[in-house]
Amino acid sequence: MADPRIVSLIPSATEIVAQLGLGQYLVGRSHECDFPAQVQALPVCTEPNFEPVGSSAEIHQRVSDLLQSALSIYKIKTDILAQLQPTHIVTQAQCEVCAVSLSEVEAAVAELTQVKAQIISLQPATLADVWDDMRRVAEQISPEKNEKEKLAEAAIAPLQARVQTCRQRFxxxxxxxxxxxxxxxxxxxxxxxxxxxxxxxxxxxxxxxxxxxxxxxxxxxxxxxxxxxxxxxxxxxxxxxxxxxxxxxxxxxxxxxxxxxxxxxxxxxxxxxxxxxxxxxxxxxxxxxxxxxxxxxxxxxxxxxxxxxxxxxxxxxxxxxxx
Structure with a gap:
């Protein structure tokens, strides 16, 4: 079985992949993915459709204008995706202002008939959702069939322990x-x-x-x-x-x-x-x-x-x- 080729289109997903120990399989990222530091060397697969500088009010107005015009806030570089030939694309359905939307990713993959990627969409709203997302990413991407559950729990357990420490103290x-x-x-x-x-x-x-x-x-x-x-x-x-x-x-x-x-x-x-x-x-x-x-x-x-x-x-x- 060939190794996975992962493109992450949102920073939190990139960090989840890295926390799971799957960072070596990342081949592309969004323009906002910058942690861990080594991912910054990966090809960038997205870019904003607006100028993300200026005051909070100015940025808010630009984003609002795009949404009211039914235009996308971000765009996917389909030519880069075609070159990377990912097996998995991790994106989100949480917020259309934060990153490319699930529908945009699906449309891009449909357009690139030579790309046969599995799309994994995350939509966390609580800490428990984040743990579930980590388990799902491990299940769907890890090349070690018999170690998927252990991989996820090994990554999640130290995080949960730190949360429990705060819960007990504060x-x-x-x-x-x-x-x-x-x-x-x-x-x-x-x-x-x-x-x-x-x-x-x-x-x-x-x-x-x-x-x-x-x-x-x-x-x-x-x-x-x-x-x-x-x-x-x-x-x-x-x-x-x-x-x-x-x-x-x-x-x-x-x-x-x-x-x-x-x-x-x-x-x-x-x-x-x-x-x-x-x-x-x-x-x-x-x-x-x-x-x-x-x-x-x-x-x-x-x-x-x-x-x-x-x-x-x-x-x-x-x-x-x-x-």
């Missing part, structure tokens, strides 16, 4: 701080899907978003009325630098200084692109980041400056520089 603590996780800054969006679950495991109480449900838009009056103890900013696709810039714009709103999280210095920025936005193995890292932010007296800051940082507004920085 989830039962009294007086959990109320937490607003912001998935987009202009317009405001509260984080749903797996994020409220992670907040609970880290010893907090998520104010917006429901476990397993898509993220939803959030109004400033709602945020002000909820008045969270902690605000964690994790814009989809943004690294720490981009999140810092977006939050500087966010704090220009007149309601911002009225929030107790702002007044008490409990606003935190995260690298949502590398952690919180990717429903794969590193959601466990995301959980541990939340634990560092919410329970600093009980954790060592291993991810600080890499995965998260406290927010310091430009105004405060400028004021502190005065004699």
């Amino acid at each position: 989830a039962s603590l009294t007086h959990p701080p109320t937490v607003a996780c912001i998935e987009w800054t202009d317009p405001l969006m509260g984080a749903g899907n797996w994020i409220p679950e992670l907040v609970t495991l880290a010893g907090g109480r998520a104010l917006f978003g429901e476990v397993g449900q898509h993220s939803d838009w959030l109004s400033w009056p709602d945020l002000l009325a909820a008045n969270p103890d902690v605000i964690i900013v994790m814009p989809c696709g943004y690294d720490l630098t981009q999140t810092r810039q977006a939050t500087q714009a966010l704090c220009q709103n007149s309601s911002w200084p009225k929030l107790q999280a702002v007044q008490q210095g409990r606003v935190y920025l995260t690298d949502g692109n590398q952690y919180f936005n990717r429903p794969g193995p590193r959601l466990v890292d995301s959980l541990e980041i939340l634990a560092e932010v919410l329970r600093p007296n009980l954790t060592q800051p291993r991810y600080k400056t890499v995965g998260w940082e406290p927010f310091v507004s430009a105004e405060i920085t400028a004021d502190s520089a005065l004699p």
